[in-house]
Amino acid sequence: MKRTYRLAGSIVLAASLSLLSACSILPKPEQVDMYRLPAAQVPVAASHSAPVTWSLRLDKPMASGALNNQNIAVVPEGNLISNYKGARWSDTAPVLLRNRLLDAFLQDGRIQGLSTDDSNLQSDYELGGELLAFQTHYNGKSPQVLIQYNARLVRSSDQRVIASKRFEARQPLSNPMVPSVVAGFGQASDTLMPQVVQWVMQQGQAER
Template sequence: MTTEVRFPAARRAYRFLPVLAAAALLAGCGGGATPTTFDLSAPGGLSRAAGSRAVMVVAEPTAVQALDSDRVIVRDSSGALSFIGGAQWADRVPALVQARLIQTFENAGRVGSVSGPGQRISPDLQLNTDIRSFSIDAATGTAVVEITARMVGDRSGRIERARLFSARVPAGAVDGPGATRALDQALSQVLVEIVRWAR
């Protein structure tokens, strides 16, 4: 069962503030059951083909506010968003995607080294990504992951190339285990494609 949270126009948003405040107070008082926490995985088993010696930094992905959270999102045919009750991610989705993308590069061994920003290194390249979709499409019962990737020359600051990556995986039951498993599988497909493209 999902709890629908719509995102109305700004001029009408203030009507919902008392409701949201009450919900936050109830949550703080331990009024509900503790949600089950799910994680995302980093694909392994990629062929460790000869790559480059480049040093790369993977920035945390950007995302709209609805996706920049630890909630498992369902999108209906009208575009309205709702959250799957009783389920949450182990961290904010952008932080998790960044960590698993770095691990996938490490597993593949196709660049000299890869890390997040702030590691006191002088990178040759920076990978910037934007999460366009990371949700369950209720109309088709599929997990949809769409991520745009831009390879930036760190010294020049110029975008060297860019591409949209996407994957859809049947979710089966739209509940915590089913939805998170399908989203994890769809993300794994996208991560593998990004690593291969980044060579």
């Protein structure tokens, strides 16, 4: 009987040691820092013009698989696209851009009937398009943030394209570390947002 207990104890001890050994060789999970797109440092100035009578829905722009995720993309050279290790956006790049546009239109104040494709409310116009670039780009010397947005304004009643335009913003970076890169995305967005807002206002009013 004692021999049986001794054998069982040996088996338990061996199993425990085996489990500890297995745990020691498992890779540790990667620590990931989550970053929001910075709030506007240069907010879109509130317009003193009267509110418009039409409504607008903001759609997430379409994007390639390399951008339609939470990675912070970087193009170190040529056609190679990579991402910053241990860092992620708080949402996908198309959602970040759409939400930043929503903030810009709210700050402008002329369109009171604003919605997004998440709510799927009826609207007079829809702003969508393609997110062509949302990345850090190295041009052989110093890095810069590059945002390219092909905007498309569509009349909701018949899905006719009213106008389309490509917008681009570049922000040079003096520091290649991730926090500075994230700040650069905020600065590039500050450049882009007023241009898109003003273009949409002009095109929407021209149709009335």
